[in-house]
Amino acid sequence: MREAPTIQGLVLCGGRSVRMGTDKALLPAEEGHLLRRAIAIVECVKRPALLACGPTPRYADMQRELVLDAFPDGGPLAGLLAGLERARAQYVVALAVDMPGVSDGLLHVLLETALRDDLDVVMLSSERGDEPLCSIVHRRVAPKVRAALERGERKMTAYHSDGVRVGRLPVDAALCLNLNTPADVEAWRGSKVQAR
Secondary structure, X not given: OOOOOOEEEEEEOOOOOOOOOOOHHHOOOOOOOHXXXXXXXHHHHXXXXXXXXXXXXXXXXXXXXXXXXXXXXXXXXXXXXXXXXXXXXXXXXXXXXXXXXXXXXXXXXXXXXXXXXXXOEEEEEEOOEEEEEEEEEEHHHHHHHHHHHHOOOOOOOOOOXXXXXXXXXXXXXXXXXXXXXXXXXXXXXXXXXXXX
């Protein structure tokens, strides 16, 4: 991806991994584990990634700036807000740590779409629906994200109203895979073996 002074990466890695039974950010992947992989992907924008690690500091060993949730149990929406309010760029590329199908090339297309159409949000979308856990988000929507959290909303799309310009990038559902359970991990590893 070209150098873009308008964008900074944000890895959403604050989940409790209850269904996984272990910290999914540390599951083995190409870069060592999923968190290292996600950091490498979002740093294609040539800026150090922010890590939205939940309400308490985690992953300090990654030597990236940690951003903490201001809303208890706010889920990834609270992580997005933390990143938007801390980012030093116009746009944030937000990527959930448990999405191993996303590549830097895909982020490039999301960014180009956002810039070309002057959108506030561009997210992946497949036949299974929208996937806002991989998206480009303009910092100007931070007040709308905060307002949604203050209303008690937790869906990642809760702020997609009130004039927010939203775009969707159609992709294959495999690129939107989220690893939430051990069964998801086994299916993902099995598909990687078959693809070789």
